[in-house]
Each structure stands twice: as C-alpha cells, then as structure tokens.
Amino acid sequence: MNYTTQMDAAKKGIITREMNIVARKEGMEAEKLRELIAEGKVVIPANKNHKSLNPEGIGEGLRTKINVNLGISKDCCSIEKELEKVRVAIEMKAEAIMDLSNYGKTENMRKRVIDMSTAMLGTVPMYDAIGFCDKELKDITVDEFFEVVEKHGQDGVDFITIHAGLNRETATAVKNNPRLTQIVSRGGSLLFAWMELNNRENPFYEYYDRLLDICEKYDITISLGDACRPGSLKDATDPAQIKELITLGELTKKAWERNVQVMIEGPGHMALNEIKANMLLEKKLCHGAPFYVLGPLVTDVAPGYDHITAAIGGTVAASSGADFLCYVTPAEHLRLPSLEDMKEGIIAFKIAAHAADIAKGIKGAVEWDNAMSKARADLDWETMFDLAIDGEKARRYRMESSPEDPETCTMCGKMCSMRTMKKILNNEDLNIK
Incomplete structure (x- = not known):
C-alpha cells in the first residue's frame, strides 16, 4: 500500500520503517506508536530526501527531545565552524539540529548539514528568503516565499518553522496591546514587517494549502511558529500570544486533513508560575499536537547564564506536557554561540529533558x-x-x-x-x- 507521509501511513494502518526504529528506541509497541501518529499526538520528522537520518519521535509518551540551534550570520560566517558544531552536537546525542543561517546563499551550508547529520534537521525558510531572492524584504513576492520553502524541501529538511498564525487579526492584536519587547521572533518580525510594508495578509496564512502541498510532497513536518511568543516576563500570556495560539490550533486541523505532521512552537520568556497553564492551553487549543518550546526563560536578568534560566523553565514545561525543548546557550541575547557555549547548552537541556522524563514516568x-x-x-x-x-x-x-x-x-x-x-x-x- 502506498502512502505520502508518516501520518498518511499511520492512518492507513501501515507501520513504516521509521516507526519501527522509533518504537524500538522508546520501548513502545509499534502499533501504539502508529496510533499516536495517526492522531497527530506524535510526529516523526523525516523528509524523504534526508538519507542519513536516524529517525526520532516527538510527542506523547516519548522521551523529551532536544534541539540545537546553529548557523552562520553576517558577522560570523564561518561554515566550517558551524559544521564542527554539527559534528559535536551529534556526538553529544542531540536529537535535532536547526540550521538558522541567515546570511547570503545558505544552500551550501544546509546541504552539507543534511548529508552529514543523522539528527533531524529543521530550518526557518523566512531567514533564507532575502539571500535566496537577493532583494529587499518588501520586494519579495508570494511566489518567491514558496520557492524558498520548496527548495528547503528538495534539500531534505525534516521540519520547517513557519509563522502562519501571524495573520492580520493577530497583527492587530499586537498593535492594540502594546508589548514591552514587541515581536521578538526573528522570522515573525520579518513577516510582520512584510505585511505592514505591503498592506497584505501573511502569505503562509492566506495560501496555507500551497504550503501543505509542499510539506505533503516531501513529508516535511510543519513546526507552526509562535511569532508572538513573549520576549519578556511582562509580555507572557497576553492577547497576541493567545490569539495566535488559537489560530495555530485551527491550522493544525487543516494540516492533519492533508496528512501533514505538525508541531506547535511555544514561549519564550515566562514566569515560573505561568508555565504549567501555558502547556495545558497549548494541548487543549492545538488538539494534543506535540509542543516545542524555547526555554521558557524564567527570568530576564541573567545574561550569560540563560542556559540555566531556560533549563529551569524547560524542566517545568516538559514535566507539564511539552515534548521538545529548544536549547538555550550562555550566549543567548549576547552573541552567536561558540562551540563551548553550544556544549553547555546541550548539557543543560539534556538534564532538563531527563528530569522531566522522570516526572512524566517515561520508561527507563x-x-x-x-x-x-x-x-x-x-x-x-x-x-x-x-x-x-x-x-x-x-x-x-x-x-x-x-x-x-x-x-x-x-x-x-x-x-x-x-x-x-x-x-x-x-x-x-x-x-x-
């Protein structure tokens, strides 16, 4: 029987090679895993073109996974240094790597990471749009945005962050409810600027079916980005954040109708006492889809130590239902992380993930x-x-x-x-x- 995506296979009762591998790693019956994937509660990000991948599952009942961010910028553009980070991150058993390169033509870096990485790879195509199209942000067309996404799919990217929930209504909520730190999501701020400069709807929201076409074609998991994640304790759980989360829940159901796997991204900066409620909100509003959180950072006053503030929040978040932790390094808010910064971030978040798994009763x-x-x-x-x-x-x-x-x-x-x-x-x- 043929299938297009892991979710399509799961709905048809097919246990794929990737499902069998993940089931063995997790000590779970393959049939139980298949059911969870069919329901959207577990994802296996596995692009058909990522041949070196050693697949992992993210979601309900599975070990909490961690992601490592890396990539070049205009000020720090050594591809070889970033590839060394990739090698070390894999040695340290990080389950996922996000190439957040945002300078020049990023294809070379991305392809080299995909060729060498057994870990799942994520990207934010919006970061690549300006370099890919070689033009100013306001002049990029809708077609060009989708050409970038298609290219990432062709290259073998397993999951992509797309800020599709930042529609005109959400943007209005941002403007009507002034924030201390406004929109701190890099991709979200770029989309907000494009929408304002062109007086247009977010193309990833307006033409969401076009995005689903690409994701279904390559079996890319959509990581629905939280453009309105709080960048300070003051902005946590505000109207813009909640409005966007409601929209992400609606987009999740549309993706599932097309058998496209979905994760939801979450905060951000947040006081410790708000984390548990936010995890419950995401699971309720987004129908149990896996939750991918950055931190959360539980205080704003520890630059140089934000791997600790974020690991504290990450432990609480994961023990309360989050499934996937994006690491934070000591360099957060200060500079591009060094190799040593990356190592510290990985260790901090491996501790956070494991501590949460104990609380969740994860097998082993x-x-x-x-x-x-x-x-x-x-x-x-x-x-x-x-x-x-x-x-x-x-x-x-x-x-x-x-x-x-x-x-x-x-x-x-x-x-x-x-x-x-x-x-x-x-x-x-x-x-x-």
Whole structure:
C-alpha cells in the first residue's frame, strides 16, 4: 500500500520503517506508536530526501527531545565552524539540529548539514528568503516565499518553522496591546514587517494549502511558529500570544486533513508560575499536537547564564506536557554561540529533558538514576563516569583532586558516608584515622 507521509501511513494502518526504529528506541509497541501518529499526538520528522537520518519521535509518551540551534550570520560566517558544531552536537546525542543561517546563499551550508547529520534537521525558510531572492524584504513576492520553502524541501529538511498564525487579526492584536519587547521572533518580525510594508495578509496564512502541498510532497513536518511568543516576563500570556495560539490550533486541523505532521512552537520568556497553564492551553487549543518550546526563560536578568534560566523553565514545561525543548546557550541575547557555549547548552537541556522524563514516568528514565545511585553506594567510580550525562567532565573533576583513599573523593575522604555504610554493613574495619 502506498502512502505520502508518516501520518498518511499511520492512518492507513501501515507501520513504516521509521516507526519501527522509533518504537524500538522508546520501548513502545509499534502499533501504539502508529496510533499516536495517526492522531497527530506524535510526529516523526523525516523528509524523504534526508538519507542519513536516524529517525526520532516527538510527542506523547516519548522521551523529551532536544534541539540545537546553529548557523552562520553576517558577522560570523564561518561554515566550517558551524559544521564542527554539527559534528559535536551529534556526538553529544542531540536529537535535532536547526540550521538558522541567515546570511547570503545558505544552500551550501544546509546541504552539507543534511548529508552529514543523522539528527533531524529543521530550518526557518523566512531567514533564507532575502539571500535566496537577493532583494529587499518588501520586494519579495508570494511566489518567491514558496520557492524558498520548496527548495528547503528538495534539500531534505525534516521540519520547517513557519509563522502562519501571524495573520492580520493577530497583527492587530499586537498593535492594540502594546508589548514591552514587541515581536521578538526573528522570522515573525520579518513577516510582520512584510505585511505592514505591503498592506497584505501573511502569505503562509492566506495560501496555507500551497504550503501543505509542499510539506505533503516531501513529508516535511510543519513546526507552526509562535511569532508572538513573549520576549519578556511582562509580555507572557497576553492577547497576541493567545490569539495566535488559537489560530495555530485551527491550522493544525487543516494540516492533519492533508496528512501533514505538525508541531506547535511555544514561549519564550515566562514566569515560573505561568508555565504549567501555558502547556495545558497549548494541548487543549492545538488538539494534543506535540509542543516545542524555547526555554521558557524564567527570568530576564541573567545574561550569560540563560542556559540555566531556560533549563529551569524547560524542566517545568516538559514535566507539564511539552515534548521538545529548544536549547538555550550562555550566549543567548549576547552573541552567536561558540562551540563551548553550544556544549553547555546541550548539557543543560539534556538534564532538563531527563528530569522531566522522570516526572512524566517515561520508561527507563528513573532506572538510569537508580543505576547511578547503586554505583555511588558501591563506590564504583568507572560505572559512575559511564552513566553520567557528561562523563568526561565528571572524570576530569575527580582526577584534578586525588584523595588519599582511592575509594573516596577529596570532599569527605575516609569520612565518606558511602564508604562508612559499605564497610559497616560488610563487617569490615572502618579505619577512619
């Protein structure tokens, strides 16, 4: 039986190769996974032209996944440095990479990432439009916007962020409800500017069926972008954000009618006490579609440490229903991240995702922690390093400060509680002096 997309196959009762791979990774019955994909509650972003892909699932009942943003800008345009980030991100087992290159002709960078990446790849075609068309934003035509999307599909991009919910009504809500930080979404601000400069409707909203044609053709997952995500605590859960979310729910159902897979993007900056309610709102208004969040950042006053503020919010968000976390690095709001910034962001969000998976009861999550605790009780340092999220750093810290007793560390020495209990319970000589 033929099928066009993973969702089309799922609705027809077909378990695809990608579904079988994801089911094995998640420890889930393939039939259960197929049902969730058919309902739109799980997506497997897998462009037909991404031949190196090792597929992953995102959504209900699955491990929380993380995404790594990278890409060139006009001020930092070394493709080789960004490709090194890709290599390291894959080594660190990030499930997704977004190439957010926004300078010049981005095709070369994008194709090289797709060729080498086993992780799913996302892009924001709007970032590419000016370089692709080689003209000012206001002069880009509707046809040219869709030509960019088609090109990304041809190249093998697995999911694309499209700010289709920023229609004229939502734009009016932005203007009628002034914000402290206005529209902080880069793609959203560009679309808002195009709409205002041309006095036109958002082409991705007005000609949404045309977008669905392209996505169905290549099996691209639409990541419905939140142009009105809050860029400050003050702007969270305001009329523009909620108006756009309602529209995204309507667009989700239209995509599902065409068997196009959908994720919903979310905030942003948000006080800790608002996160849980926002996760509930998204799941209700967008019919259980997987939720992809940036952070949320729970305070605005920690530049240089925003990987921490965002990981705190990401943990709460994922434990409350978010399925996919876009990492944030220490360089957020300050500069293009370095390789070391990227590493810190990945580790912070791997911790956030795993902590949330424990809270959600994801299969195998707490068992990992139990194995680490047993290794600690046994003073089995090698097993601890093997189980650590960042075993290299754990090993380095221990080696930098060697204890007198090799079983212990330099914090407690022979007064180590683990050592004491192990020896007493084994009827061994304690020998603390």
